[in-house]
Amino acid sequence: MRILLTGGGTGGHIYPALSVWNYLHQDTNDASEVLYVGTERGLERDIVQRAGLPFMAIHAAGLRRELSLSALRTAFQTVRGYLEARRILKNFCPDVVLGTGGYVTLPVIFAAHGLGIPSVVWEGNAQPGLTNLLCARRATVMAVALPGSERAFKAARRVVLTGHPRASEIRLADDARRSAARQLYRLRPGRKVILVFCGSRGAQTVNQTVLQMAALKLPERPDVQLILVTGQASYSEMEQLAKRSDLPDNVQLVPFVDDMPALLPQVDVVVTRAGAGTVAEVASLGIPAVLIPSPYVTGNHQEPNAARLVKHGAATMLLEKDLTAPTLWNAVANYLSSSHWRQAHAAALELATPDAVDRLASVVLEAASKRS
Known part of the structure; x- marks a missing residue:
């Protein structure tokens, strides 16, 4: 299986994706391939490369609701990132994309949708961000960490409650x-x-x-x-x-x-x-x-x-x-x-949801099985 991970800006968007990869990587006995797509401006390059995963950067910027020069620049960066993401997805040919929030998630998930690649978008907060709200319409599955968050994603094709992967990882110390x-x-x-x-x-x-x-x-x-x-x-x-x-x-x-x-x-x-x-x-x-x-x-x-x-x-x-x-x-x-x-x-x-990483990984695997 090939999985493309994306999410960036802060550790809160990056570590959940890595937790899922670590779980899948161990469970599939090294049979999976992974690529992480982020930006140069967030923390993801350093964190992902320290974890030993291949990394590629695209352009992305925070979305703005008002009409202004800054909003136009943001739109240009997002379109540029979308085109870059399409090229990466075509070359890597993942079975599934997992997005965990942050600006970079939007162009990658939109590109995956345009190419017919299954995707899972995960939201960790009680109050979802604008990026994930927009991505929910195009994701194969919308996963949420907290009960009640499902109500924010009425436009999603499917919403599942998984919990937060870090709730599983924090219990692993021997x-x-x-x-x-x-x-x-x-x-x-x-x-x-x-x-x-x-x-x-x-x-x-x-x-x-x-x-x-x-x-x-x-x-x-x-x-x-x-x-x-x-x-x-x-x-x-x-x-x-x-x-x-x-x-x-x-x-x-x-x-x-x-x-x-x-x-x-x-x-x-x-x-x-x-x-x-x-x-x-x-x-x-x-x-x-x-x-x-x-x-x-x-x-x-x-x-x-x-x-x-x-x-x-x-x-x-x-x-x-x-x-x-x-x-x-x-x-x-x-x-x-x-x-x-x-x-x-x-x-x-x-x-608590101590089996959260297992739940989210199962959603990712199920989405990957739908790859045509």
């Missing part, structure tokens, strides 16, 4: 990897672990508030350990601020986590953004979460992601404009109570 994580992060028996992470680049406002909270509250809580993942770009600045704050030894700063699937299952509470992948991961592991949706994302789509967990009692949402050391501590401390933790843990697991 005992040796988990033991290595315990040693690396000095996890101690009897201590409850709070993990704070806001993506590879971190979030300065969150980082600063967490350090203020830690200085105020954690000296009196030796039963708690806090790990703050600052992001590589912010690490030096946060490290200096931490030294001036005279933090206790139960607070640890790290620039990034190399093996999140090994560390996350050993955490009691997380403080994080509400990207679709992150929400799926913490739900899959049943970890109570304090979610701080990013106010800087397109369409404010992280708030609906967080709201779903909050509605079911699995998380607390704090908007960044309301974030202070006291409000953050109150939200975190609530889950340090055993009864509240158990309730949120059970609620999160009810929302």
Whole structure:
């Protein structure tokens, strides 16, 4: 089988596609061929090439609803990307195309439709983006991660609920990897672990508030350990601020986590953004979460992601404009109570789809079988 993957801009669009490929690649005993199509401007080239997959770039740009010079430039880039995608598809001759969102998905899915190649488009957020809404009309199957998202795709030929592939991948770390994580992060028996992470680049406002909270509250809580993942770009600045704050030894700063699937299952509470992948991961592991949706994302789509967990009692949402050391501590401390933790843990697991990668891969294989 030949599969063409596309999706770009951020890790939230790239990693789900790679998760499906990893699953299919193992399941088919190296019999499949893959090509990833992205752009030069997003993160996909570096991430995909580090994963060892062949990569080709086309032009793509964010769609605009208004009539303007910028909108005309965007339209030109999209048409150019469509023609480039057609050439790639004709040369590679995939059995199926999987698109996981981002600007690049549109020209590739439109080109696949024009050439009669089956395609699956996957949407991870509660509030779909414009690209996937437009692609849904031309995809063979529209797959969604969250219940209720189906209603946004009334024009699709078929819509299926699969869950988020990262919910499966986060559960795969073996005992040796988990033991290595315990040693690396000095996890101690009897201590409850709070993990704070806001993506590879971190979030300065969150980082600063967490350090203020830690200085105020954690000296009196030796039963708690806090790990703050600052992001590589912010690490030096946060490290200096931490030294001036005279933090206790139960607070640890790290620039990034190399093996999140090994560390996350050993955490009691997380403080994080509400990207679709992150929400799926913490739900899959049943970890109570304090979610701080990013106010800087397109369409404010992280708030609906967080709201779903909050509605079911699995998380607390704090908007960044309301974030202070006291409000953050109150939200975190609530889950340090055993009864509240158990309730949120059970609620999160009810929302989880641990077999999500299997579901989505099955949809992709079924679509590929329809290739004429």
